[in-house]
Amino acid sequence: MRSGAPIPDFGEAQLRAVLDAIPARVALIDRGGRCRYANRELAEFVGLTPETALGRTVTEMLGEAAGVLLAGQGGRALDGETVRWAGWLPFHNRAERRYVQRILLPHRGADGTVDGYFIFSRDLTELVESERRLLETGAQLRGSEALSSAIVASALDAVVVMDEAGLVMEWNPAAERTFGYARHSAIGRPVAELIVPPMMRRRHVDGMRRYMETGIGTVIGHRVEVEATRADGSIFPCELAITEARLPGRRLFTAHLRDLTEQRAAAAEIEGQRTRLHHVEKLSAMGSLLAGVAHELNNPLAILLAQATLLRDQATTPELRRRAERIHAAAERSGRIVKSFLAIARQEAPRRTLVRLAAVVDAAVELTAYGARSAGIAVDVTHDPDLPPVQGDGDLLGQVVANLLVNAQQALQDRPEPRRISVWTRRAGEGAVVVVADNGGGVPADLKSRIFEPYFTTKPAGAGTGIGLAICRSIVGAHGGRVELEDVPDGGARFLVWLPCEAAVEPAEAATPDRADESLAVLVVDDEPDVAESLAEILEIQGHRVTVRESGQAALAAARRTRFDIVFADLRMPGMDGIALRRTLMAEQPQVGARTVLVTGDTVLGASTARARRDGALVLEKPFTPSDVRTALEQALMKRDPPAS
Structure with a gap:
C-alpha cells in the first residue's frame, strides 16, 4: 500500500457502499500508523468526515489511551495475526468511557505482504450497560420479573436466559426474530434443542456439565463466533457472549447472540472486490508484458518482411519466387498479428x-x-x-x-x-x-x-x-x-x-507529388544495422540514393555536410533519439526537419510515439512493407516548408 494512497480506485463506489452499510466503525491503517480509509460511522464518531480523517494517526483521531493500546495490537496485526479485543476505552472527544469490541485484520498487498490492517470496531456500551443494569436491578429487586423482562425485551441482540439445567427462562423479541420460535414455545425447553446445531449438541451439554462441576469453561465470560440453527433447520454464523449471574440458591446464564450473516456477506464482498482487483492488476501486467513482447518482435519482423519482399521481387526463377512468396506471406501475416496485439493494448x-x-x-x-x-x-x-x-x-x-x-x-x-x-x-x-x-x-x-x-x-x-x-x-x-x-x-x-x-x-486521394518517382537523397538512421540496411535496400530499389548512419549524432553530422531530401530516423536510439534529431533539423534545416519520418515499433508502452505525433511528425510503424515505405515517402514530400521566423 503506497503511503498517502486511499483505498484502491477500482470498484470504489461499491466498496464504500458495502463498508458504510456495515454496522461497525471501519478504518484501514498503514504501517506508519496513519488512516488510509475511514467509513462514515467511524468518521462521525470522531467528529470528522471520511475525507478529513485520511492521513491522521489513531492518537489524533481517538486520543492517547486508544493510540497506546492500538499500537501493540496493530503490531500483532502487521505480523499477520488476526487480533480480537474488547474492553472499556476513554476517547478524547467523549466525556465518558465507551465499551468497544475490536477486530484487527491484516491487509495484504498484491505481492502478499502485509502493508496495513483493517479495524472493525463496534460500540457495545449500551449493551454492556444494559447487562449491568439488568444484573443490578435483578439483585436489588430479587426477581422483579416485569422490570427484567422490559430490559431484556428492549435489547437489539437476541437475549436468552437459562438456568443451571440449560432450560430457557427468558426469550426476548430479538431471539424470536433471530431463531424463529415464539417466546411461549421456547420457555422451559432445553436451549441446546432450540439454537445449537445437532452435530454440536453433545459438545454443548458436556461443556455445561464440566463448567457446573469444575467452574472451568471456554465460552462463559468470552465473546466467540459459533454456528447456530433456526427453527427451519438453517444454520448461520453468530457471535455469542455468555455471562453468569449468581443468585441466592441458584445461578442464571444470560446469552447474547448476534446474527453475523450480513456481516459475513459484507466481508465476503470486500474480499471478492480485493480478489477481483488483484486479478485485474495481473491482467494489466500480462497485457503490458504481451505488448512488450510484440514490440520486441517488430524489429526482426521488419527485417524479415523487407528481405522477403526483396527476395520475391528479385527472384530469378519461378521456384525461387514461389518460395519467396511463401516467406513473404508468412512474414506479412506475422506482422498483422503483432499489429493487432499492439492495437488492442494501445494506450x-x-x-x-x-x-x-x-x-x-x-x-x-x-x-x-x-x-x-x-x-x-x-x-x-x-x-x-x-x-x-x-x-x-x-x-x-x-x-x-x-x-x-x-x-x-x-x-x-x-x-x-x-x-x-x-x-x-x-x-x-x-x-x-x-x-x-x-x-x-x-x-x-x-x-x-x-x-x-x-x-x-x-x-x-x-x-x-x-x-x-x-x-x-x-x-x-x-x-x-x-x-x-x-x-x-x-x-x-x-x-x-x-x-x-x-x-x-x-x-478523394491526394495527388502524388511530382518528385515521388524521382531519385531522392535519403538519410536512414537506425541503431539496428539490419533494420537500417533493409530499409535502405527498399529505398534503393525504388530508385533513391541512400546514406545510412547508426546514431543520431552521426546522422546530424552527415546532414550538416550533405543536403538530403528525406530522413528516415528510428524513434528510440541511445544518445540522440529520432525526436531530438528531428527537432534539431527543424531548427537548422526546416525543410529537411519537416520531411523527417520517425520509424518505430514502440506503439504501446512508450510515450515517445504519442509525443512525436503531437509534434506533427510522420510515423512509420514496424514491420513495414515497400508499399508502406513509398506511402511514408510521398507523405513526407507533401510536407510544406515551415514559415520563416
Missing part, C-alpha cells in the same frame, strides 16, 4: 476514422485463427459487398469482434463435432450489423440478463474474468451502437453488434 484515446467492417472482421478472424483451428472449429465468414463504412476506431472495434470470437471458441471446446462459428456482416436499415454465432450450448435463459454485467461469468474458475462482454458493450456504446444476444431456435449463441453507418463520402 491512446480512440481515433475515429472511416472504418470498413469487413477488414475489421477479417483481421479479428485471423488473430483468433490458431485457437479455432487447434480446437477443430470451422469459421465461416460472409460479407455484404455493399456495406458502407462506419465512423469509429478500427482497433477497438476489432477488439470487440475478437472477444466475441474467443467467447464462441470457449463455448465450443467441450462440444461434439461439428463445431462451427459463423461471422457475417450486413446492412440493417441505416446501420450495419456484425453477427458472431456458434452452435454450442447457448446461454441459459435465466442468465441472459446478466451476461453483460462486469465480472459476471459462466466459465469455471480461472477460465475467464467476466469483463469481456462488459468491455464490448462499453466500446460499442461509445460508437453509438449496441450489442445484443439473440435467441437461436436450434441452439447456440448469436451476438449482434449494431453500428450506425456513415453517409459521408470518403475523401
